[in-house]
Amino acid sequence: MNIIVAGGDGFCGWPTALYLSKQGHKVSIIDSMVRRKIDNELHSNSLTPIASLQERVNRWEELTGNKITIYDGDLVHYDFLKEVLKQEQPDAFVHFAEQRSAPYSMIDREHAVYTQHNNVTGTLNVLFGIKEIVPDCHLIKLGTLGEYGTPNIPIEEGYLEIEHKGRKDVLPYPKQPNSFYHLSKVHDSHNITFACKIWGIRATDLHQGIVYGLDTEETKMDPILTNRLDYDDVFGTALNRFIIQSTIGHDLTVYGKGGQTRGFLNIKDTVRCIEIAAENPADKGELRVFNQFTEEFSVADLAAKVKRVAEDEGFEPQITNLENPRVELEDHFYHAENTKLKELGLEPHLLDDEVIREILETVVKHKDQVIETNILPKVSWK
């Protein structure tokens, strides 16, 4: 299959590009390198040293013989996108190319507007590009489980059968996103739904949980292929952040009571889920929604798990409950369905002590890279 991975230089996109290339697909990457620019803006860094994208794909070709083409540009530039689509004629367009940090979108008005404009316009352009140039191309769009928020009823995969006043319908699941970033994904979901309906586009919207881990089989093949790993308050996410904190003697920073429950998955499952979606395309005019996560944990649970493993390894981490910088429930019902990807063949890598230990061992090697001032939360929702 001929697959474009937009955002293929990022934390999820890069291992996905390698994995798909390894499976024999012809892969090209679109990336504006904006994630690296944001590191400069925030004076932050990846814990792991990362090579340039050109170095990465060169090394990949040396190791495997598989060529990955790079298109350095931005999806908000439609003429650029059109040229790539004309040249590549992709069967699938995997769309990771969005600003993906909730705290980044909450820094101030400019970052909120940037996030929504960038994400929504980029996705609109992809929809128009598919319609105009490759109408049969399958859009595989990364949404987020956070689009749903934390309703007091179970979360279904995208749609909900509702009975009301004696009548029935299956409607889009109501969304209660909790940052300007999460809102941008909800906007995208609505736009994609409409485009599928009027133009017959085939699309899969992957409502992904919080991704943890670092390595896949492919990124482990060579240091130049190493994936980025974020630990700062803006781009670092729970679990990865806790593990890094535990190795440098920093308290594990639980926001508020830590009862916030979310869906999680290993980066190794992210790449497999994309393959599953690509190999099982949506029908023409269909927008499928898959909830892409494997397990649910509360933030407090995660911190306790990491603390235990870190102690086994000789560290002495403490858990601190910080004042929550976000406006969110800290004690709530949470249950989301996630059967569809498993039905299509996903075999989850579950989170056990061994997984935490493996990430921890990698992290320890790079812990001198940590900029400690970047760990505590500085962006407030208020």
Add this chain to the structure above:
Amino acid sequence: MNIIVAGGDGFCGWPTALYLSKQGHKVSIIDSMVRRKIDNELHSNSLTPIASLQERVNRWEELTGNKITIYDGDLVHYDFLKEVLKQEQPDAFVHFAEQRSAPYSMIDREHAVYTQHNNVTGTLNVLFGIKEIVPDCHLIKLGTLGEYGTPNIPIEEGYLEIEHKGRKDVLPYPKQPNSFYHLSKVHDSHNITFACKIWGIRATDLHQGIVYGLDTEETKMDPILTNRLDYDDVFGTALNRFIIQSTIGHDLTVYGKGGQTRGFLNIKDTVRCIEIAAENPADKGELRVFNQFTEEFSVADLAAKVKRVAEDEGFEPQITNLENPRVELEDHFYHAENTKLKELGLEPHLLDDEVIREILETVVKHKDQVIETNILPKVSWK
């Protein structure tokens, strides 16, 4: 009360500004005059000759002694908006200032992106402006009944109590908008919901139906105060468009079977609804949704009503069912609730033959203004 009417030069905004001024409120208008520029772009016009905004407010002051301040600028320019908010310190911000045509948003990619960027960013700026400068100001936002689409269950006012798998919650009503314009309003609704929650903003989102009519008591006071009236395929809406067609010997153009049912209201009720919302502000942190319409009609019903009145007046209109340029159901269940504004005092002007006759008589005076080539639909959803 000190009230800003953003979009106060438009079809709904102008009569609202006059009505609120008449009631004794201190009114200022923000408008970028973009609606007039779009007339140039589309080679279209208002059926009624309209004076410049400056001439309009000058005449209003001559007639009533009431001053209306004009701020000529665009909500997407945040520095401009901030200065206006600082200067005016409004108690209420009435927000009509969005691109409001579904067909305009469907012309091509650029118009889709313009509509969503303009509407979503403008509203984000208003939210940030209120938060930063006038946190107690009540946002009265014009949404649209079209945000809901046409679900097979009754439409409630913004929220829906859902029971699912033995649990209950009250969730945002699922939205199925049917154009890039309608989608922009859904994006706004989600953004406003979030801003109310995290910042304690007070907001009322008026999900307005299709507005018909032209005159209010105030706009009738002088020809310089006349409201604009659109009849073209892009900005003209059902009823007004049918009335104009009937006076110039054009067939009444029903799209498809005409079974599409929607909520409608008279422009005289629009202005009163805004007053009701302003006089009964939402609580801090509350986003209220009112469905702002008075009656439901199918498009075929409306055409038949207009035909009958026009025949009484000596015209000979025919009804033609055109191929529908939109992708929408033409035969569907439709029922929306609209009790909240009535509970707060709205006394609807219902649509009867006399109302149609009155609009028709005004239209006849200006029928030589009609550019016939602008009547048939040219924008396709496909």
